[in-house]
Amino acid sequence: MIKMSQKYSQDEAQALVKALKEGNQLAFSIVYKTYAAQTFSLAFKYLLNKELAEDAVQNLFLKLWLKKEEIDETKPINRYLFTMLKNDLLNTLRDSKKKYLFNLRIAFSMVLELEDKFSKTKTLKQEQRTSYSKLLSNFRRNAARFLKWKFRENTPIRK
Secondary structure (H helix, E strand, O other), X not given: XXXXXXXXXXXXXXXXXXXXXXXXXHHHHHHHHHHHHHHHHHHHHHHOOHHHHHXXXXXXXXXXXXXXXXXXXXXXXXXXXXXXHHHHHHHHHHHXXXXXXXXXXXXXXXXXXXXXXXXHOOOOOHHHHHXXXXXXXXXXXXXXXXXHHHHXXXXXXXX
């Protein structure tokens, strides 16, 4: 019988993985209860968002169940789990950077367009000019922070 502890002997771990590969839901439940908190902590560390981290853990265990036949019984299950999680997190981070860059490009083009209109328009009220100046200042400050982060992370900015 498989125990509900986080430390398994090599034989117990192999028996757990074998049972999981055969579709045993109890074995899946034991793996989930053993590794869900650890995988959530890692996901949260990189994503800095509780909902995204929860989604990453849910996707991880869904993939584990769907690909259970591919698991190598001779290797520790935690290596398999953390490799899948790492790949999923890298994909999520890459996709979020692309989305952010796309939004940044749109915002930048809007600012350039507004600057052009602002310089040509003399009839703006003072409060509109003040609001626009604050918006432009905030955008430039955030864009500068983003670019510093990009260079610190050595991540190329794609066109």
